[in-house]
Every structure is written in C-alpha cells, then in structure tokens.
Amino acid sequence: MHDSIRIFQNYITSKGLKSTSQRFRIVEAFLQSTGHPSAEELHAKVREIDPTVGQTTVYRTMKLLCDSGLAREVQFGDGLTRYEQRLGVEHHDHLICEHCGATIEVVDEQIEKLQEVLALRHGFKPTRHHLYLYGICADCQKKLQK
Amino acid sequence: MHDSIRIFQNYITSKGLKSTSQRFRIVEAFLQSTGHPSAEELHAKVREIDPTVGQTTVYRTMKLLCDSGLAREVQFGDGLTRYEQRLGVEHHDHLICEHCGATIEVVDEQIEKLQEVLALRHGFKPTRHHLYLYGICADCQKKLQK
DNA sequence: CTTGTTGCAAAGGATTTGCACGGCT
DNA sequence: AGCCGTGCAAATCCTTTGCAACAAG
Numbered sequence: 001m002h003d004s005i006r007i008f009q010n011y012i013t014s015k016g017l018k019s020t021s022q023r024f025r026i027v028e029a030f031l032q033s034t035g036h037p038s039a040e041e042l043h044a045k046v047r048e049i050d051p052t053v054g055q056t057t058v059y060r061t062m063k064l065l066c067d068s069g070l071a072r073e074v075q076f077g078d079g080l081t082r083y084e085q086r087l088g089v090e091h092h093d094h095l096i097c098e099h100c101g102a103t104i105e106v107v108d109e110q111i112e113k114l115q116e117v118l119a120l121r122h123g124f125k126p127t128r129h130h131l132y133l134y135g136i137c138a139d140c141q142k143k144l145q146k
Numbered sequence: 147m148h149d150s151i152r153i154f155q156n157y158i159t160s161k162g163l164k165s166t167s168q169r170f171r172i173v174e175a176f177l178q179s180t181g182h183p184s185a186e187e188l189h190a191k192v193r194e195i196d197p198t199v200g201q202t203t204v205y206r207t208m209k210l211l212c213d214s215g216l217a218r219e220v221q222f223g224d225g226l227t228r229y230e231q232r233l234g235v236e237h238h239d240h241l242i243c244e245h246c247g248a249t250i251e252v253v254d255e256q257i258e259k260l261q262e263v264l265a266l267r268h269g270f271k272p273t274r275h276h277l278y279l280y281g282i283c284a285d286c287q288k289k290l291q292k
Numbered sequence: 293c294t295t296g297t298t299g300c301a302a303a304g305g306a307t308t309t310g311c312a313c314g315g316c317t
Numbered sequence: 318a319g320c321c322g323t324g325c326a327a328a329t330c331c332t333t334t335g336c337a338a339c340a341a342g
Contacts, residue, residue, distance in 0.1 A: 016295090016342095017296070018297065020340075023297090038331095039331085039332080054299040056298075056299065057298060059333075060298090073223075075223060079306095081331080081332085095268055095270055115257065118252060118254050118279065119241060119281050122283075122284075123283060123287075124281035124283055124284070125287055126281040129279045130276075131276070131278075132277075133270070134272075134275060135273045136270065137270055141269075162320095163321075165317095166322065166323080168323075185307080199323090201307090202307090202309090202323075202325080203324075205306095205308075225306075227307080
C-alpha cells in the first residue's frame with residue numbers, strides 16, 4: 001500500500017503534476033476499498049473525511065490512477081464504471097451472482113493460457129482480456145430452493 | 147430468419163402485445179445486421195425504410211427482442227449498448243482489436259468447459275459468460291510496424 | 293509568479309419515462 | 318370501444334468540460 005502511494009507520487013512528479021490533499025485522499029480511499037468501487041462510492045468514502053471534495057475530482061483522479069497503472073476500469077454491466085486495483089493483485093476474472101450481485105475473483109491458469117493461444121491463432125497480439133462468468137452463487141441457490 | 151420472425155410473432159401474441167409495422171421493421175433490421183449494432187445504428191437502418199420511426203421505439207423493441215430470447219445485450223466498453231443475435235448462432239466470445247475496433251467472434255470448446263468447471267468449483271450454478279479478448283489484429287500489427 | 297487543480301454548474305451522450313394522439317384487435 | 322404503441326420532449330443517469338477562484342512548485 002505504501003508502494004502504491006509512492007508509485008502514484010512518482011507518476012505525479014514525473015508528469016509535472018501537483019500533489020494535492022484531494023488526490024491523496026481519493027487514492028487512499030481507493031486503496032482501502034476491497035471490491036470494485038464506482039466513482040460515486042469513492043466519492044462518498046472521501047467525503048466522510050473531507051466533505052468539500054467534488055465528484056469531478058474523483059473522476060479526474062481515477063483517470064490518473066488508471067494512467068499510472070495502479071487502477072483499471074471494469075464494467076459489470078450495471079451501467080457504472082467501476083475500478084479495481086491493479087498492483088500487487090494478480091490478474092483475475094470475475095464470477096458474478098445474477099441474483100445478489102456478489103462478485104468473486106477467480107483465476108485459472110489453464111484458461112489464461114488457452115485464451116492467449118486462441119488470440120494468437122487468429123493473428124491477434126493479445127494485450128488483455130476480461131472474463132465475466134455469470135451464475136447463481138451457492139447462497140442464493142439455497143435461498144431460491146425454499 | 148423466418149424462424150426468428152415467427153418466434154417474435156409468437157412472443158408478441160402470447161404477451162397480449164400488438165403487431166406493428168415499426169416493430170417488424172426494427173426486428174428485420176436487426177436480423178439483417180451482421181455484427182453488433184447499437185440502438186443508434188439500428189435506428190439509422192430503419193429510418194432508411196421508414197423515416198418516421200423514433201429512437202425510443204428502437205430501444206423499446208430491442209428490449210422486447212431480448213426478453214423473447216432472440217437478442218442479447220453486449221458491451222465492448224465503448225460506452226454503447228450493442229445487440230447481437232442469439233438464435234441459430236452458437237455461443238461465442240469476442241476478439242477485439244484495440245487499434246481499429248474490429249471484432250471477431252471465436253469459440254474454444256476447451257475454454258468453455260473449463261469455465262463451467264471453474265464456476266462449479268466456486269459453488270456457482272453457471273448461467274452465461276462473456277469473454278472479451280483485447281489485442282492488436284494482424285492488419286494493425288503490420289500498419290504499426292511501418 | 294506561473295501553471296496546474298478544484299468545485300461548481302453546465303454540457304454531453306445514452307437511455308428512460310410521461311403524455312396525448314393514433315393504430316391494433 | 319378499449320387498450321396498447323408511438324413519437325416527441327422532458328427527464329435521468331453517468332461522465333466530461335468550461336471557467337473563475339485557488340493552491341502547489
């Protein structure tokens with residue numbers, strides 16, 4: 001986590017940008033988040049500490065975080081852009097419960113490899129991918145049986 | 147294609163809805179599309195035949211088409227909701243060129259199986275999934291070398 | 293001091309909704 | 318006739334942009 005802040009600091013400096021309290025509050029809120037916060041969720045979290053921070057700044061800062069390589073945008077299909085940490089977090093895919101919305105992060109090395117092969121077979125130089133697996137989670141299956 | 151129209155007709159009737167020229171024009175435009183048209187692209191296509199059809203009706207009809215099982219929403223991350231045919235088209239995933247935006251539809255049975263196993267291993271009852279593979283297509287790789 | 297940053301409000305783009313009119317059944 | 322469907326405009330929702338005041342280097 002300290003690493004992340006240092007990287008952000010470096011990024012800011014190297015681009016000739018400025019270190020502001022807002023930026024660090026937002027980055028901190030993001031780093032403390034576990035799941036996939038939306039811009040609005042981050043805004044709410046930051047406002048608890050500094051109620052003057054505007055939504056706009058959250059958007060702008062998250063863009064910087066993505067550029068710096070610390071964050072990544074993900075879309076689960078609920079119409080919101082969500083963010084997830086990228087550093088120190090191995091790549092993973094998402095299992096999403098269609099009933100309660102819970103998401104689990106998963107990886108399967110074999111699938112990863114096959115995806116790369118598949119892209120190459122079509123002449124593509126693979127850069128990244130998103131795999132969203134939708135289903136009904138164990139809990140919801142039980143609830144639905146009742 | 148006739149099948150599709152019949153299914154749509156059945157759906158409409160079974161729900162006590164009405165058969166209108168607009169709906170059929172939109173469904174036809176959608177069925178004739180090859181790729182992944184957005185609501186706006188479909189609207190433009192329909193307007194060539196009947197310029198009075200409104201954008202709103204396109205949205206509403208596409209929702210019906212999704213409910214009827216003939217269409218499905220997909221999102222490539224360009225901010226637009228796109229639609230693809232669901233009937234008579236085996237399931238497939240998407241290879242998307244990050245440079246020119248071209249999309250190729252692909253399937254790999256082995257990956258499909260593994261995905262199912264992965265979901266089950268986490269207690270999920272799998273329903274569907276989306277796999278988006280991003281990369282640089284063969285053409286763009288050549289162009290970028292120059 | 294110079295330049296980047298902020299919050300607000302306004303603008304934007306995509307999609308939805310309210311409503312009176314018109315068209316199926 | 319009754320009710321659904323339509324187009325339009327207005328309303329939403331999320332995100333971006335313009336701008337004047339402000340703060341970091």
